[in-house]
Every structure is written in structure tokens, then in C-alpha cells.
Amino acid sequence: SLGAVAGPWSAWMPQNIAAFEGTCVAIPCRFDYPDELRPSAIHGIWYFNSPYPKNYPPVVYKSRTNVVHESFQGRTRLLGDLYLRNCTLQINRLSPELTGKYYFRGDLGGYNQYTYSEHSNLEIINKPTIVSPSEVLAESEVELRCLVPDNCPEMKPIVTWMKHEGLEEHSVYGLVEEEARSWTLVSLLKFTPSRENNGHEVGCKVTYTNTTFEFDGFATLDIKYTPRILEVNSSVEIIEASQVLLVCMVDSNPLALITWLREDVVLLEELATNLTLQLDNVTYTQDGIYTCLAENLYGKENRSLALTVMYAPWKPSVNASVVAVEGEPVTILCSTQSNPEPIITIFKEKKIVATVIYENQLVLEIPVVSHEDDGEYWCMAENQYGQRGSAFNLTVEFAPLILLESKCTAARDTVQCVCAAKSNPEPVITFELPARNVTVNETDREFVYSQKTGYTVTSILTLRGEVDSQLYIVCAARNVYGTKHQQLQFHHSNSLMWAKVGPVGAVVAFAILIAVVCYVSQTRKKKNMNESSSFIQTENPPVVFSGDYRTQGGLEKSESKEICSLESH
Ligand SMILES: *[C@@H]1O[C@H](CO)[C@@H](O)[C@H](O)[C@H]1NC(C)=O
Ligand SMILES: *[C@@H]1O[C@H](CO)[C@@H](O)[C@H](O)[C@H]1NC(C)=O
Ligand SMILES: *[C@@H]1O[C@H](CO)[C@@H](O)[C@H](O)[C@H]1NC(C)=O
Ligand SMILES: *[C@@H]1O[C@H](CO)[C@@H](O)[C@H](O)[C@H]1NC(C)=O
Ligand SMILES: *[C@@H]1O[C@H](CO)[C@@H](O)[C@H](O)[C@H]1NC(C)=O
Ligand SMILES: *[C@@H]1O[C@H](CO)[C@@H](O)[C@H](O)[C@H]1NC(C)=O
Ligand SMILES: *[C@@H]1O[C@H](CO)[C@@H](O)[C@H](O)[C@H]1NC(C)=O
Ligand SMILES: *[C@@H]1O[C@H](CO)[C@@H](O)[C@H](O)[C@H]1NC(C)=O
Ligand SMILES: *[C@@H]1O[C@H](CO)[C@@H](O)[C@H](O)[C@H]1NC(C)=O
DSSP states (O other): OTTOOOSSSEEEOOSEEEEETTSOEEEOOEEEOOGGGOOSOOEEEEEESOSOGGGOOOEEEETTTOOOOGGGTTTEEEOSOGGGTBOOEEEOSOOGGGOEEEEEEEEOSTTOEEEEEEEEEEEEESSOEEEOOSOEETTSOEEEEEEEEOOOTTOOEEEEEESOTTSEEEEEEEEEEEETTEEEEEEEEEEEOOGGGTTOEEEEEEEETTSOOEEEEEEEOOEEEEEEEEEEOOOEEEETTOOEEEEEEEEEESOEEEEEEETTEEEEEEEESEEEEEEOSOOGGGOEEEEEEEEETTEEEEEEEEEEEEBOOOOOEEOSEEEEETTSOEEEEEEOOOBSOOEEEEEETTEEEEEEESOSEEEEEESSOOGGGOEEEEEEEEETTEEEEEEEEEEEEEEEEEOTTOEEEEOSSEEEEEEEEEEESOOEEEEEEGGGTEEEETTOTTTEEEEEETTEEEEEEEEESOOOTTOOOEEEEEETTEEEEEEOOEEOHHHHHHHHHHHHHHHHHHHHHHHHHHHHHHHHHHHHHHHHHHHHHHHOOSSOOOTTOOOSHHHHHHHHHHHHHHHHO
């Protein structure tokens, strides 16, 4: 195309041309003028940065006088033959300030002088350009180009790559590209990048034979790849109310959107390299599978872990109050929740009634409930993180039972009958004297005194006057479940003895008897206490009781002790 001239006054030269500092450049140029001019002499001028002589632009080259601007002194030479309409200009020892526009002016004598508007932009560079595709993906082949202008006829550039040795499957080859007579040496580096190559710097070096010129250019590899989760916590067991930090560290380019999920519910997300999920005061509701998900344009990865929240048993729930009739079956459920599952035990007065290991509920089954099962129970649940207990009452309703201590005692002029009966609801006790056709009960204060302890009612009937040998007294105890009758036995022996020794002797004998009884019973009690304390030590239940749990045995003992010490005084 250099030969084809667009019009009579026209020129051609590359619009852009580049060269390295210190080397040279040859700007190819061709000009034309109307053929009818037939000039006798042809001169040419190269101007720097302005086409107009009136502006006095620096003269780069002037064939008529060889007077040039000092910046170009000894640096320029016309390679072309003006008579062949060839205005090719060479500039040597290029320095950065020579970057700019170069205009050619033809001088054909007289008024036939003309500065062509076509001009060249010269760029003086000091490093080669490395061009990479807009997107470089890991694991797919890429080609980097190192562009080196090659417009100095006397100096040929040599291009070498630097720091490319570690790149997978790399290969290098060169080619020359021409664009409008401006030449570029292109060196290609082909390789398959890996994610590890991201951020790596490769270089391109330009040298010239027999010179010390060396120009380096560098490019940092920006390799896109799918996120990879480098580190995430493994499954963990945590104690309730503590703080948990779950860390997810991700390698990706570009940055990944990191998301923490619990069972598909998004808890936290951020565009980052790592994301920490902080859970304060964890509760059992936060137990579950946690997933860290990292995603960018090129793919995604996820990793999951199980967070197990360990906690002490909840206060067991039991049937609030159970009322049953003797003989019926009773089922009581004690249930709780804990992690790990607890040991559940049901106690009644320190005795283990039922127990279950590593289950959340315990069923106490009494196929035939007896009045002895009546009382307060505790259900205790325990694991290594703590224990909780709940109390419940089992109330057994039963028909009256007349107790052994029921009897009559006859003194000289009084008869005292004791009738003790136990039932739930508490019994109503009546004394019947069939021979006299009389029935008395506690409403008859003159004869009957009644006292109640727990389910036991003790009624004392006192009769004064002659003791009738025919007298027999029946005690009747009654509640909704039935009535029990029992004839009360007489104990006459004592009254006979009292008759023989007389009233004074009787008082003395009574005092001695009390003393003996107290001595014997106290000694026995001491012995019992010693025995029972050693018994308690060895038979201690394995589970520790909570502060709420109290025994009643101690109270009974101290009471009987007091009575005896009162009596012995
Ligand atoms: C102009 O002159 C240069 C230097 O002698 C030469 O390399 C080039 O081929 C010439 N151009 C044309 C179009 O003849
Ligand atoms: C480099 O210099 C050597 C010795 O001076 C010479 O033989 C050789 O031709 C030169 N090479 C170039 C490319 O100028
Ligand atoms: C999770 O990992 C991070 C970093 O290794 C650690 O600091 C943190 O304590 C871990 N969290 C748990 C619950 O183990
Ligand atoms: C932890 O959570 C429980 C239940 O939500 C709450 O009662 C307790 O006060 C919390 N403790 C702290 C230290 O925030
Ligand atoms: C996690 O990855 C697995 C397989 O790679 C996929 O089946 C699952 O759906 C992913 N989970 C989430 C929450 O993206
Ligand atoms: C105790 O509660 C459980 C479940 O609520 C029930 O099956 C059981 O019959 C109850 N027991 C009594 C005695 O009420
Ligand atoms: C069980 O009965 C006793 C005596 O009547 C009472 O003091 C206690 O509070 C009851 N306990 C429960 C759990 O109802
Ligand atoms: C006892 O009294 C009832 C009625 O009050 C009477 O029917 C009965 O005959 C009497 N029995 C005797 C032995 O007196
Ligand atoms: C006691 O006896 C009287 C009459 O003797 C009777 O009215 C009353 O109902 C009896 N009380 C009970 C608790 O049975």
C-alpha cells in the first residue's frame, strides 16, 4: 500500500510507531505531488510536533541546510531518496523526550512547499508489553504475548521469557507482525496454569547483540479458579451456654461468597477469604449440621460438620400427683431431656424403686399397688453435665386396717380401750358395746379421745366404774372402701398384780418398771443407732441426692429419745 498514493499532495507513513530508548527507529515514508510540477530540485524537512513553519517547530531533518534542532543534532538521517518520493527517516540514540508527532514537509521550490497532514506518532518505550487474555482459567491452556517493536534496521531485538520455568507444559515461539509497515516481534508463551500460579510474575526480556541494552517487562498472572475450602472445623461437641467459633478458610480467585448454613438456613455470608461463625451461649436448639459454602463465578464447594450441644438433664416431668386405690395397677412416667442421655432413677425414702440407663424416660409400673407404696417419690435424672430431680406423691387409698396395739386394759375402776386403725381416707373409729346396745365415737368427748397421725387414727375409750366380766368391746373402723370390726382383747394381768401389792406398792413398782423399760430401750436404741449408721454407710445409694431430698428416720429417733428422758426424770 506504500506505493498507492491517495492524491496529488499526499503522503503515507505509519500512524504509530514505537522503539526502545537508546536504539533507533526508521519511519517509513512516501510522499507525492502533482506530476505537472516537474521540480528541478526536491528538498524535504521533518518537523517535530507541529506541521506549521510559522510556529518554528523543532527541525528534525532538513535536506537543504542540514541545520537541525539541537535535540536531533547528529541523530537523524534520511534513508529514502527524495527524488524517488521516498522520505524514510531514521533517528538514532532515541531518548524519551523524542516521543511525539513527526511531520514531513516537501519543498519543490518556489511556492510549492507543503507540509503533509499525514504524520507518525513516535513512542519511545523502555519495557516490552506483555498481553494476556482477559480471562485466564486454571487448567486450561493460555498464551501470553510479549510485544517488542522492531523498527530499527541496525539492531535486531532478542526476546526471552523469564520466570516461566515452573509453568506446566510451557512452550515458547516467536513471530513477527506487521501493521502498516510498523513491525512488532511477538514472542508467545503457552502453558497450562494451575491455581498455584495465581499471582506469579512472569517476565519478558529484550536484548540486542553487541550492546548492553536490556529491557524487562513483567506481568502478574491473574488465574481464575473455583473456590476450595482449605480449612473448616471438624465435628465438635460443645457444652451448652459456651461460645463456639466455626472458621471456614477459602482459597479462590476471584473472592468467593462464603456462607455459613445450619440445616439449609443461611446464618452468615460475606465476600471474603475466611468467615468465622460465632455462636454465643449455645443452646440445644443450635445442635445440628453446619455447612460452609464457598461460591464464585467459576464454581462452588461446601463442607459440613456436626455441632453437638451437650447439656444437663432438664427438670424431669412426672405425673403431678397420682392417686390410686389399693390393688389397682399404677404406671408413672418420668421423662426428661439431655445430651448425652441420662441415667434416670426413681427413689422412695432412699430406696431405688426403678432405674434406667441412657434413656430419656423411665416408666415405673406397679401391677398391684399396696398401701405401703404410698408416699413421696423422687425422680432424678443425671449425666456428666449435671442432675435435676422432681418429687411426686403417690397416694394409695385403702380400706381400714386395725393395728396390733388395739386392746383394752382394765384397772381397778376403769377400763381403757385403745383402737388404732389405718386407712386412706382416714378411718372413722367407733366402739361398740353390743351387750349394752351402745355405740360411741369421738363426738362423745366424755368417753372417747381420738388422735390422728398420718393415715392412722387412734381412739381411746375410757369407761369408769365396775368392770363387767361379760363386757366385750368391738372396734369398728370404716372408710369409703369398707369397714373392719375387731373385738378388743382385755389385758387383766396387770390389774390383778396391782390389787395384791396395794396402791403404794403399785406406784413404786410402776416407777421401777418405767426405769427398767427406759434403760433397756435406751441401750437397745444406742445399739440400733450404731448398727444403723454403719448400715447407712455401706448401703448408701450410688447417686448423690439433691439438697431438697430429706430423710425422716432421724426425726423419729430423737423424738422417742426425748420421751424416754422425760419419763426417767
Ligand atoms: C524507501 O527507502 C528505504 C530505505 O532505503 C527502503 O528500505 C524502502 O524500501 C523505500 N521505500 C519504497 C516504497 O521504495
Ligand atoms: C558483534 O561483534 C562481533 C565482534 O565485534 C562481530 O563479529 C559480530 O558481527 C557483531 N554482531 C552483530 C550482530 O553486529
Ligand atoms: C474451629 O477452628 C478454629 C481455627 O482452627 C479454632 O480457633 C476454633 O476454636 C475451632 N472451633 C471449635 C468449636 O473447635
Ligand atoms: C444464655 O441463654 C439462656 C437461655 O436463652 C439465658 O437464660 C441466659 O441468660 C443466657 N446467658 C448469657 C450469659 O447470655
Ligand atoms: C454440598 O455438596 C454436595 C456434593 O458436592 C451437594 O450434594 C450438596 O447439595 C451441597 N450442599 C449445599 C448446601 O450446597
Ligand atoms: C402418668 O402420665 C403418663 C403419660 O402422661 C400416663 O400414661 C400415665 O397413665 C400416668 N399415670 C398415672 C398414674 O396417671
Ligand atoms: C407430697 O406430700 C407431702 C405431704 O403431704 C407434701 O409436703 C409434698 O409437698 C408433696 N409433694 C408433692 C410433689 O406434691
Ligand atoms: C338395742 O336398741 C335397738 C334400737 O335402739 C333395739 O331395737 C334393740 O332391741 C335393743 N337391743 C337390746 C339388747 O336392748
Ligand atoms: C358419732 O355418733 C353420733 C351419735 O352417737 C353420730 O350422730 C355421729 O354421726 C357419729 N360420728 C361419726 C363420725 O360417725
